[in-house]
Each structure stands twice: as structure tokens, then as C-alpha cells.
Amino acid sequence: MLSQERAPIYEALKEYRAKRIVPFDVPGHKMGRGNPELTEFLGRECMTVDVNSSKPLDNLCHPVSVIKEAEQIAAEAFGAKNAFFIVNGTTAAVQAMALAVAKRGEKIIMPRNVHRSAINALILGGAVPVYVNPGVNKELGIPLGMTVEDVEKAILENPDAKAVFVNNPTYYGVCSDIKKIADLAHAHGMYLLADEAHGTHFYFGDNMPLAGMKAGADFAAVSMHKSGGSLTQSSFLLTADTVNEGYVRQIINLMQTTSGSYLLMSSLDISRRNLALHGREIFAKVQSYAQYMRDEINEIGGYYAFSKELCNGGAFYDFDVTKLSIHTRDIGLAGIEVYDILRDRYGIQIEFGDIGNILAYVSIGDRELYLDRLIGALNDIKRIYSKDKTGMLDHEYINPIVKLSPQDAFYGNKKSVPIEQSSGKISGEFVMCYPPGIPILAPGEQITDEILAYIKYAGDKGCFLTGTQDLEIKNIMILDE
Template structure:
């Protein structure tokens, strides 16, 4: 039954609360902003008056029985899920809850290696064992692709005791796997299907877009409402299908999610859900139109390649998200991160990220045509001003790692810190990644090679933001201590 998506249970409760003139002897300590005038001046009184603590009239995210429960039910209905959970620790906590809900210590989960760090963090927390499907790469574009049905089937046959299959859909660059076929096959072998849908909120509301996880029959999906859905940063929704016990999932979520949930974040989810349910088709038609227009204009500039559905091959690129404006810069003689930096420093344009070969301009609900024109014009000028000969650029952003230990065993093992150049042949016990997108170059338990060291240095030299290691300068790595 379709619920009335005009309703906003949590927002309405907060509006009623504001009328009550309640005297606060609870937390937060700023007491509706009166105790911190500078903060109130910066954020506004309207914001601070609803930065409140859980109370009877406003429900409690850890154990919702009234308005939060109603708001979550509205979200589940809008997304076509059996149940939904508001997440205020970002999609990271949603990803961790998915994995920890279906996998225990020592149990196997089939995952693509080009996962976000939150996946491997979940494996460290719960002790599940990853069975990696190393994705194919497009060496001309320098991007990793989706999982094929054959690769997943082969992994299941080799690991019949696996508990789940984890799918990135879409990837950061907009690449989609054959999610429906993977789901049908996984269910045939009694495996759950978990989907990282951080960049796919719009799949549920737009037309002519790749299929959503819930429509494909997946068991769980973590959706970043704050990315393409318009809610506040750090707010997310975890969706579950009919064969998942929502009460167990709530217990797992409560292991890691805060007990002091932000009503600013939760109300933004309630409001954004309403907006997308009522206007999403119109919104994402415009987003698609903007992205396609930008893609066409950028490809006419020369040397840039804004790729799209022409890459679809029915296998590792089963479908493509046309709202993703991914731009390859190799023919320009510049790394994607260099174009990213030039756009910010020379033209006051902040794009989502750049790596060694590509940059991503995230187009979503809040963009205007004038912004698109400004981006196109800036890219044209960058080509005129900064174009170089195409030399010495890495052709791949992904190096197949050799997995020697489970992430958990490596992370908690005794380790030593060595200079980067002395780490070849040793087992890494920490992460190394460019952020964004947060896909590890190295994860705990993987063998460090000279090629990986060269790649890390190349990323640093090009200006990528390197994160993960204990050493903030990324000149040393923690490696497994030898006996």
C-alpha cells in the first residue's frame, strides 16, 4: 500500500516542539543556542532550537516507537523496501550494519576489491573473511568496472559456505553491474545480496536510470541520501527487503551508531524523502538533462572524454548512470587531480574528486544551468592554458593486490613502521588510499609490492589527498612484524 508521501512525521513533531517554549535542563549544553552566541550567529537560531536530545515527544532513534518509527516507515514505502533505518553516522555505518547483520566471525563474504574502506572496516570489526572478486579495469580510462555474473558464480562455486555477495552499484564513476541476475543467482545458492548504493539514491525516483537495489530484489542497500538526495551531510538510509529481520538489524546498528542522534540530520532525511517521493521524477530528469548537456559540450572541447552509455557491454559495464559526469583527462596531459586542483584554485569550482586519470563533477538536485555553463567554460580555458604532451601518466587506478591475511588478523597483529621504500615484500597492516573516493590502494593483510609503492608516490606527487596510514605524511607504513 502506498503511503501519503506528503506527510513528514518527524518534521511535524519538531515543529510542534518549537511552539512549546520548553525550558531545557537536558543536553545539548548550548541550551537552544543561548549558551553559545557565536555558534547561534553562525548557524542561526532556527537551527539551534531543534538541535535537541531524544525525549518522549520526539522519539529515540535507538528504539523508535512513534514519530521516528513513522518517518522510517514512510521512507521504506517511498523506496520500495520492507523496512528502512535512518543512519546519522553516514553510509559508512549503514555498510557496516549490512555486513555485520549477515556475517559472523570467520564467515565468508564475496566482495569486489574496489570497495569503499567502510567495507573492509566492517570486516575488521566483525572478523568476516573477504573473498575478493578483482574487477576488470578499463586501462584507457583508468577505472575499475563492475562484477560480472560469471565472476560471482565462480566465486560462489569455490566458496559454497559464503554467506553474502556485496555489490557496488553504481561505482563512483557510474558503472553498474547486472544486479538483478547477480541477485537471482545468489539467492539460488542461499546467499544474501548487500548493495552499496551510496551513489544511487536517484535510481529509486528517476526514469531511464539503472535499476535500484530494492527493485532488483536485493536484501539490503545502504543509500547516501546526502549525496544525490539533498539531505544533510552524514545522513543516510539503510533499506531492507522482506527476508531480513529488521529487529536484528536494529540491534546491529545500535552497536556502532551514536545514542545521541542528531535531529537536524534525521529531519533532513524526512524532508528530503518527501521531496524525492513527490518530485523526484522531475528533479532527476533535469539532473540527467544537465549531465548529458555538459557531457556533449565537454566532449566537443577536445582532449577531454566524458564517458557514458557507449561503454555498456552487458558484462562488467552492464549499465551506466548518466547523471555521473566522469571526465577522463589523460589526453590533456594532466592527471584528473591536476584538473580538479586547477578548477578549484583558478576558477573557484569545487568538483567531487580527481584521481590519476579522471575527475568527477557531481550533478544533483541543487545544480543550475548557469553552474553547468561555468564548468564547461572553465574546462575549455584549462585546455587552452595548461595542456601538456601526454607523458608519464599511469594508465590504471587499480592494482590487483595479493591478499595474504584477513583484514582483521592483519589490523590487530604486531607491526613495525618502515620507510615506504623499504616495504616491498612486506604485509601491510593498515590502509593507504586516495580520499575521495576512499577505495584502498592497500588494505590490511595485503602484500606491498614495488608497483604499489610507485603508485603511492605517483598519487602523492600529483597532489592526491592520501589517507589511512598512521604516518600522516605517508612516508612510512605499518607492516607485519617478522618473527
């Protein structure tokens, strides 16, 4: 019988450490003794379990004992058939599920406001995206989810597509009707892939949007290190019984390290146990924290901490109330400007700021004092820094003009030109603000004056632009016609 009170990898590491094994294998720091400065920084207890695969500890690439058992327990906790431990971040999980369902030239239906990892998977494997433009809330300027009607239209126009990809939720906390989309996909012989990088808690909390596995998804990529409490870079890839377990593991092993970190794996093991046993009370507290802050921030005026009142049964089908997404444009400040002021003047680091909104990530690790500190800082910022909003850009999403597949564009013959001279050309690389890492421009898309104006505006406001070979974003690679 599987027990959620077990943590097999954690237990095996404690037993291994107790045996005082003499290490003549990697890593070369030899349980910290070979790198005293690092050991002092991270702690001896941590260094003694930064170990290599061995028979007592199993092997991530081909698990047969403690890792296999830990994966089985995790699968049960999430209501999945299989759970794969991922130590290359949710990026690797997203890429694995895309590569597992579509080969070169085959189609995947997806919203354009996907994380770059999804488009990277298309570059690696050669699948072709069929983009569904997400809905847009014009007041907030943010992209939303996909409507069922738009997904159905894409399916009917592309009956040969292999899968439908859904963000559950978006970075802002917005959810599509994943159950109906899953049913649609399956009715047409397609897989449903759920990017749940920001939806771990959907599986363990009450009054949450529907989790991918419960909605009938065939795959779900879950960032345990975000709301689940594990170490950064640790994630799960969940699959249903519709999926070939052995083939998926082969796909994962194409990309994932052969030197799986036991620090990351044990953090997944322990965090899964914690959520399985205590998730309901943990996330009830997180919801209460977020609602308290939402109410207080909306009382300030000028800001809008939005929630389920915007749900419309369509592209804003549901909302994750643990997300503290705040619209800032009405005080005359871009989200990224508020982000920078909070960090530089108030010592508060939030998750991200874009041109009109900020996101403060709320978790069980917060203290009530911190909640009030952020509320007070936002009050101060409005009083000290607010200004006329005239002339501010009012949207985050621009419909793409797709000319080539991401793979063909990325590997095509390219040349570098000054970015201000690139309008009308086809991009051979990404441009995006990070976080959140959703491309403004992706390989294969036509560069337009509107996109260039957005990139310049975002850079001028202080967004951290990434994706181009030129680290200063002064030049861009375009297809050499």
C-alpha cells in the first residue's frame, strides 16, 4: 500500500548518511570536505546529501527502487497514473510533454501567451504551432485564457493536430475552461497538455480552479518549487493512463541530466508529503492572506487587485484567488516601475512587473507583518510617485503574424540588423520580458511597428528584455531573404 506519510528518497538519504559511506565517486567535494567555503555557506547537512546515484539511492534515468516508489506515491497524490521527477525545471517538463506527442511537421494547438519553454519545444522537435489568440481584458491590458469556441474552431480547421496545449492558470491567475477543452480534444483524438507551472496548489487546496489531471488532461507540467515549497528547479511531469510511460521517460532522458540532484529530488519528496498531508489547511491560509491583501489594496484606491468578479464563463473562465495580481496604470505607473520602487526603496521583492500590472506571490511562508509591509509600501508609492497616466501603453498582448514554423526560422539563414530597422522582416529569435518569459516576438513571426513600439516602451520603463543574441537588444536576427 502506498502511504502519503512516506518520503522514500528522503528516507534513503538519511539511511545512506547514517552508514558513513566512504565516497570514491562524484561529486568531488566529498560531502563538503573538499570545499569548506561552500559547506560553510550551504551547511554541512546539505552537502552530505549532495550525492551521486548508486544502488541504495536508485537512478533518476531508470528508477527501480526508492525513486520509483517516490514517483508512485506522488502520482497517487496528484491523481495521475505516473509522476516523473524533473530536476531541469518545469521547462523540461513542458518540453517533454510537447516532444512526446508531436513530431516534426505535426501540429499542436496552443495559446500564443505560452511560456517560452513551449515554443522552445517546437524549435527542438519541429512541431508546428496553431496559435489561438487568448482573450484580452482591455481595462487591465492583459491576455487571458482561451475560449472553448476558439479552441473548437482551431480543432475543426486543423483536424490533424496531435494535441491542445492549455495554460492552467496563466501567470496572472486566469484559467480557461480546461474540462470542456479536454473533452473537445479527446473527442477529436487529440491529447490535452496542461502547463500548470503556477497551479500546483490546485491539486491540494479547496475552492481552487480545476486541476489538469482532474479535468482529464493527458499531461500536466507542475512547478512544485513555486507554490509547492520544493527547491527551485524541481518539478513534476504528470501523465494519465492514456500515455506510454516508457516512451515519456525516454523523451525526458533526451534532455534531463544523468546526474540528478538528490537535493532537488528529496525536496520534491518531502514537499509532496507535506501537501498531501496538510495542503488543505496550507492553502486555506494562503487564500486568506491573498484576500486580506486584495481588500486592503483596493481600499487604497488607484490600484485594482482583481479577482473572481471578472470571471465571465469564457476567456476569463476562472481565477486563482491565491494570486495577488494588481493593476497599477491608474496611478500613472507601469507595473515594472512599481516593481523597481518596491525593491529599491522599500526592500520588497515581488514576482514581476509588466507595463500595467504587478504580481506578488503569496505563500504559506509569508508572515502577517510582511503582508502589511507591502500594503503600506503600495500606499506610500501612490502618495509619493503617482502621476497622470496620459500616454501610457495600455496592452500586454499583440496578435502575432506567423510566417514560418519556430524551428525553420530559428535554424534558417539569418542576419543581424538594428532592431529599429527590422519592421516587416521575419524574426529569427525571441524577444521577451523576463519574468514572466512569454515572448513578445518568437522565431518565425513578422516584426511590426506595433511590436517595435512595445519593445521600446517596455525597455524604457525598465523591463528586463531577453532572448536575442545581442544582450543589449540593439540588434535582432532576421531571416535573410
